[in-house]
Amino acid sequence: MTRDETKKILMVVQAAFPNYNPPDKTVAVNVWHSFLQDFDYNSAQIALKVYISTDTSGFAPSIGQLIDCIYSTRKTDGLTEIEAWNLVREAISDGYYNASKGFDSLPKEVQKAVGGAGQIHAWSQCSTDHVSTIVQSAFIKSYRSVLKEKKHNEKIPKSVKMLLNGVDQSELEKDGDAIEKQDI
Numbered sequence: 001m002t003r004d005e006t007k008k009i010l011m012v013v014q015a016a017f018p019n020y021n022p023p024d025k026t027v028a029v030n031v032w033h034s035f036l037q038d039f040d041y042n043s044a045q046i047a048l049k050v051y052i053s054t055d056t057s058g059f060a061p062s063i064g065q066l067i068d069c070i071y072s073t074r075k076t077d078g079l080t081e082i083e084a085w086n087l088v089r090e091a092i093s094d095g096y097y098n099a100s101k102g103f104d105s106l107p108k109e110v111q112k113a114v115g116g117a118g119q120i121h122a123w124s125q126c127s128t129d130h131v132s133t134i135v136q137s138a139f140i141k142s143y144r145s146v147l148k149e150k151k152h153n154e155k156i157p158k159s160v161k162m163l164l165n166g167v168d169q170s171e172l173e174k175d176g177d178a179i180e181k182q183d184i
Contacts, residue, residue, distance in 0.1 A: 005041040006033040009048060013060050016052045020060035035063045038158050043070050067155050078147065081140045084110045088120075088139055092131060095124030109150060113143040 001009075007029055014020050022028035036044055047069035051061045061069070079087070087110055091102030099121035103111060114120060123135050156164075 001033070001036050001039050001041045001044060003029065003033050005044075006036055008041075009036070009044055009066075012045075012048055012052075017058070017060035019058075032063060034159070035067070035157050039067075039070055043073070046070075046073055064155075071151065071155065078109065079107065081143055084113070084143050085136055085139055088114060089131070089136075091120050092123045092135075095120040099124065109146050110143065113139060113146045115142075 010025075010029060010032060044066065047066055048061070050073055051066060051069045055061075084107075087106055091099075091106060091114075095102050100117040103114065103117035103120050106114065123131060126135060153161075
């Protein structure tokens with residue numbers, strides 16, 4: 001999203017919520033843009049419409065609330081818990097001899113929830129009843145946690161992720177990710 005598109009979003013926020021009146025509009029645009037620049041304008045516009053039409057508090061959205069709305073309006077490409085479990089169960093069925101192969105065939109999020117090929121091998125040695133109840137329950141709980149973490153991490157702006165990973169601030173400025181200091 002461009003800085004001008006961010007301005008448009010904030011103009012709609014101000015029109016829909018007359019009490020929203022930041023003391024310095026330039027700072028407000030810069031801050032909002034720094035967090036929304038990784039999103040496309042249409043997604044933000046749709047999310048804002050969803051927020052406005054469903055809000056009953058009367059308060060303007062925070063940046064985080066708008067980002068939550070953006071993600072809640074997106075279609076997910078991931079596997080459901082049951083689909084993921086079926087893949088794991090298939091890997092377990094051949095896991096005594098081919099645990100590594102079965103583990104490697106799983107999607108990344110499913111692998112993270114399982115833990116490793118050794119876990120597939122260990123589960124393959126359990127009784128069918130144990131796998132169908134206890135192991136399935138534990139896997140689904142772990143998979144939910146992995147998906148929750150993934151969703152949380154997707155919301156973090158690229159520039160913040162780069163800082164967390166130790167990228168120098170001067171590298172961010174070269175890439176144009178620094179907050180612009182322009183007037184409205």
